[in-house]
Each structure stands twice: as C-alpha cells, then as structure tokens.
Amino acid sequence: MKTNGTQQEPGIDRRTFLKRSSLAVAGTAAITEFPFVITSRAEPDDPIRIGLIGCGGRGGGAVLDALGVATEVVYPREGYHTETVKEGAAVRHKNVSVIALADVFPDRLAHCRQNLARVGIRVPDDHCFVGFDAYQKLLAIPEVNYVILAEPPHFRPRHLMAAIQAGKHVFMEKPAAVDPPGVRLVMEAGRLAKEKGLGIVAGTQRRHMRSYNETIRRIRDGALGELMYGTCYWNGGVIWVVERRPEWTDMEWQLRNWNYFTWLSGDHIVEQHVHNLDIMNWVIGDHPIRARALGGRQARPPGPTYGHIYDHFAVEYEYANGIRVFSQCRQMDHCDNLVGEFIAGTKGTSNCQSWIRVKGGESWRFRGDEVNAYEQEHLDLIQSIRAGQPLNEAQAIAESTLTGIMGRESAYSGKTVEWDTILNSNQRLGPEKYEFGPLPFPEVPIPGRYRLS
Template sequence: MEKSSPQSRSSTRRNFLHTAAASGALGVLPWSRAVHAAGSDMVKIALSGCGGRGTGALADALSNSVGGNVQLIALHDAFGDRIENCLRAISARFPDKVDVPPDRRFTDLDGYQHLTETGADIILDCSPPGFRPMHFEHYVQAGKHVFMEKPLAVDAPGFRRMLAANEQAKAKGLRVAVGHHLRHELKHKEMISRIWNGEIGRITHLRVYFNSSGVWVRPRKPDQTEMQYQVNNWYYFTWLSGDHIVEQHVHDLDVMNWMMGNRHPVTAQGLGGRQFRVGKDYGEIFDHHAVEFTYEDGTKGFSYCRHIPGCWDSFSEHAHGTKGFVSIEGHGHAIIQVEGRDPVRVERGPDGHGLEWDDFLKAHLNGEAYNEVDHTILGTMTAILGRMATYSGQIVTWDEAVASQLDLSPSGYTWDAEPQPKPGPDGIYPCAMPGQTKAY
C-alpha cells in the first residue's frame, strides 16, 4: 500500500526522519530480516505496568488470532497491589497461559530491570510514559523484542533517547511494536489509502479531537512520599504523562500526520489552560488544549482535546480536500464524501488493540523484521510540540522543539527522589502560565 503523499513535497526537505517515516507509512518498516526467527512454539512475555492498559494489552496478546502460543511469565509494577489485581484478572480469563510465581513479580521503580532476566521473549512496556525511554533502552540493551504503549516520550530529551535506542534495536534485529491501535484499524487503513490515492483531492485542512470527561483520580495517602504520590497519580504530572495532549490526543495527532503522508508539522501555536480540573488532586496539567499546526506546504491541522464533563465529546479525525472529505470515528465507523458521489461508509471491524498484536505476533512467529517506532514517534513529538505551544503561548517550530534541552525528569528514580513539580502552600500544584512559561 506504499504510495506517495497526496501533498506536493519539496525535494530539499530537511526532515531527518523523512525517509524512515515514509517507508513505514501504513504498517511494518522494511528493515532487513531479523537475525533470529521465533525459534520455538511458545512465546514468553513479561509486562511492566499492570494498570488497565497493561492488563488489556496482556489480554490482547494471550487471545491473539494468529495461533501464537503465548504465555505470561513475569510482571512488574511500581506498586504491588496492581500486580496482584492484574494477575487475578488475567489468571481468571487465561488460567492455562499464566505462570507468574512470586519470584517473578517485581515492584518498585527499578523492578522493570529484572524482567529481562526471566527468559521472556517479548517485554510489554505499559508503565507511565515518562519512564518509556529509560525502559526501552534497557530492554534493547538486553536484546529483547518490545511492545510499548504510546506515547513514546514526554519531552524532547526523551524523544532523542528513543530515536537512539531504536537505532540499536534495528541494528540488533529486534522487533518493536507501538500501541497505536488506530494504525491497525481496517477503516483507518482504508480511508488513509483513499486519501493517499487522491480521492478527496489536495488536502486543504485537517481536524482532530480527543474530548472526554477525563480519567481517574487517586488522592494522596498519608504515608506516601512526594515521588510515590506523583507516580501513583501519574496522569496529572507532565513528567509522567506529558499532559493529556500527549498521553491521549497523541492517537489523533498520529493519524493527522498519517493522513499527511507521515509528515510532521513545522510549527504550532495554540492556547490552553485548566478551568474545571483545579484542586489538590489534579496535579499540574491543563484540562483543555487547542492547537493550530502548520505543515511545510502550508496545510493547517486543527487539534482539540478537553477533559471536562458535561461537554461535547469526540474521539475523531477529519481530512478536508479540494474534492471532498473523510471523517473517521476513533472507535466507530468512517465516511468518505466525494463531490458528485454518494457517501461511502466503512464500519470499524475488529478492535485495533487486538489487530496490532496479531500483526506483531505474526511477524515474530515468522521471524520477520518489524519496527513501528520511526513513523509513530512523529506523533509523540507532534504532541510535545503542541504542548510547548499551549504552555508558552508562543509559536514554536519543530526544529526548536526537537532541539529543546528542557528535561522534565526528577532528581532520580527512587522513592525518596525529588520530582520537579511541587505543591504550593495550599496543596495545589502550579500549572504552566502562557506568556510566562518558557516554550523550550
């Protein structure tokens, strides 16, 4: 399904990721064949991050439809109760596919390192995104195949670490999947193909949305250190989640780039803040962002995400062209309307969360090359670029964002380490202030 982008492109493009991104446009990157095939009938997997997404990813792997004999052999989470909750849920559903004795259940912030010592073939990394670059580096150094959730980083230093680690993964012939399930949804593949075939003409603008009521809240416990509290309540701290424009809206921003031929925007400007979600339990992130992205050819992408209950919700992506438009519901149907023709509706089909594992395991069982990082990491960096714009209130360029030295990391990765965000005297964490906060 490799086709040229629908937009005109400059031959002097200075995008250091362009070649790799374009080659991985709609699926697997065509690297040389992996050094080793699967080698045995059983595929042993281990998980870091035993929350809802991690438990769901396990279920998708264990219930794959490509005949992979997958067994769970180890678990890691910063908190032991989550390991036990995950283990109970997965064991109840897949009693014959779980073998995780107590000595293969690892806790604390460094417990992920022990997963590589268990004999697992594939490591699933579903821990908070702020840990992703550090975890991925360790798994690659240990020679493990990896499935990791999106986003791939929360700041520019993390983005650069991921790129470097992925080069090592490719050199070692490691297979790497990324949890952008929309890339595997049948209706998304069909609509992107139609866009790339020119059915809606030249793209004039795009719209993408992730508006919802928000997510869980985990109040502070009396005996927690600041580090424990923030890791437990990770969604509300930018160094751990990237803010919800990075953690959730990255799905839509990845599709926006995909619609544009796996190209990234070159500038962003926008606005955002927190209006509803203010208080001791909500950390430092915004509850709404609106960003105007501009691509190299001048095409505009309009991005909206909101976490406020009682409002219009939407998880969708839309491309408007000179001949028509495409609208895709994230977890629903898709429609293409071309001028002079009846609209065509495409139903969702199977859930992409399952399909992404089928595609990954099929490649693994066949010993085929598989790497989804180079094209999906553009979505992560696009989301970071958007956050830089909304936090600062400035126009930020892609090159400025990628080169940023703004590192959100804590002083270390132990329970007594010091995260950068601190609550004020009233217990409320200050948030970014457009016009005052530095962009990068």
C-alpha cells in the same frame, strides 16, 4: 464508555474501543509507508514469552489482549480503572504466555498476577519484581522475548532502549515519551531495533484497524485530491483520579495519580490526544513544522489532587506542504464530547476512518467487518516476528508524541514552537533520582512566563 460518570464517545477509548468486536479474518493491506499488514491470527510457530513492565490497569489490559483473553473494564468512583477477566474466559492465542512481571508497587503486580491465574497462567515468585529497578531484573531473564511497556510514559524511552539492548521485541503503550530527550531516545531505539532485527509496535491501535487502513489508503491514493486542511478532537470528560493517602510520599502519590503530572504523562494533549494527532500525521504523510497554541486550566477543581496539567488545548499545526490541522482536546465534565478526525481536499472530505465524500463524484463507505484492534496490534507484531520481518513503529510514534509535546509547549509558553526547536530541546522532565520521598511539582504553567528550555 463512562469514566467517573462522564459519557464519552463510544468506540474510541483505549480499552473499551471494539471490545465487543469479533477477531475476524482481516485482509486489508496497510499504506506502504507503514510496514505492517492487517492479518489473521498468526500461525502457532515460535513461542512468545511475555514480560510485562507496568502492571496497572493499562498493563493488565494489554497483557490480556496479547493473550486473547476476554475482559471487562471496571471504573471505580475513584482511582484508576482495572480490567477483570470475564467469567469462563481462556487464553486464545496459541504459544503465547506470560512468564515475568515488574512494577514499582506490589499491589499492582499482585492484582495482575491474580487476573492471569484465572486463566491458568501462574507467574513464579522468582519472576516477579518490584521497585524502580524491577524492569532491569525482568529484562535480564533470557527466556523473555516479548516485552510490554505499560508504565507511566515518563519511563518508556529508557525502558524501551534497555529492552532493545537486551534483544527483546517490544510492544509499548502510547505516548512514547513526555519530553524531547525521551523522543530522541525512542528514535534511537527504533534505529537500533532495525539493526538487530527486533520489532516495536505502539499502542496507537487505529493503525491496526481495517477501517482506518482502507480509508487512509484511498486518501493517500488521491481520492480527495490535494489535501488542504484537517481537524482532530479529543474533547471528553475528566478521567480517573487517585486521592492521596496519608502514608504515601509525594513520589508514590504522583506515580499512582500519574495522569495529572506533566513529567509523568506529558499532559493530556500528549497522553490522550496523541491518538488523533497520529492519524493526522499518517494521513498527511509527514509531521508538522510548527505549532501555535492556546490552552489553560479553567474547570479542574482547585487543590493538588488534579496536579498541575491543563484541562484544554487548541492548536494550529502547520505542515511543510501548507496544510493546516486544527486540533482541540479537553477534559471537562458536562460539556459536549467529540473524539475523531476530519480531512478536506480539493475533491472532497473524509473522517479518515470510514467514509469519503467526493464532490460531484462517487462517494465511498467502509462496510467491512472490523477487528478488535487491541488484540490485533499484538497479533500483527507477533506474526511479523514469526515471519522474520518484525514491525517497527518507533519513528511514527516518536513523531506523533513530539507533535503533542510541540502543541503543549506552545500553549504553556504562549509562543510559536518550531519542530526543529522542540526536537533538539534539552528540556528534561522529572527528577534526577527515582526514590520514594518528597517531590514537589511546579505551578500551573502561565503563558508569557513559562519558558521552553
């Protein structure tokens, strides 16, 4: 994949990974602690009527994945990537439709609407909503029973809870939140969803891949013996950036350039590296109890365009059973790229995805056919809904998100951060009121000066 001219690891990024994979019939059961099962396409029984909140590149791609529409990703020189319907593509998933759209910006909504029209889905004007309250209007439509949340991460906890309260099943993009109060709200929404019999699946698509499921099942069954340590990486290039236009207020520009502001994205250790941290929590079967981190902003160009987030982090995570995980993530061009995970045990090692090497014993490699994980995560949720056993990944994505936040806050402050401290923190990021106008953003966090509130 190329992002702004930077070559990244193939087969990893959210919207290019496995795009060419066939949606083969799957048969690998997930690890018991995680309640989904990789399945074939759901039977065309109950209709799924989608409402999309957040119509940018990520949301536009997610809704097409839910429909089973073949797409291609376009990366402009500047600005966010978009997904365009491939010529001749059609909706493949039966009894799945899109009936409502919501976004802060009219142009984002219009582009998504045009993509849907190319495959014969026409969302009526009275089901298209714009503005900060657009999500509320969409959730008020009784016919919507499946909501996709693809707005900037800051808004997801509030929108998730509102959707669950409205009785909707939810697919939410990752990460789940950007701050501890948001994480706690996601956990609360997950508990409410269980009470109401509603499903929640997150955009940590590796959990819906056959290769990861089969490999981690074997690790959890003892193939590596007692686990000792792990490493995980998302070292890649600089991602898309949106240059400011004179007519945009501070709020509009930050919303459009949201990756570069911690209150909107959580910084890249939360927004992007959450994929790898999620795998480590999954393999170990727990979340870390503390983090010690370094990080900084060394290579990002000066000026406001790239916001105030860091460009590199290195974190040592300690788990209750004594396991250490060493984590790296970086967004710098012209450097070596590495995206993936690794775990070592008393009997051997594994990349957590496709191979297990046993010292003095029989090694193993995944040789099955892979699914398109971006479609499969929707199919798994849809089938679970139709089967009356909706999946609920809220707690897992909340813990993985908080793992990233804990590492970020340790790097920002230069202090060791404990799990219970960060979980119970009242540090809330973002403005008190959402409106277009002035919105200054903080300076780059300086360790030793920055304080976790």
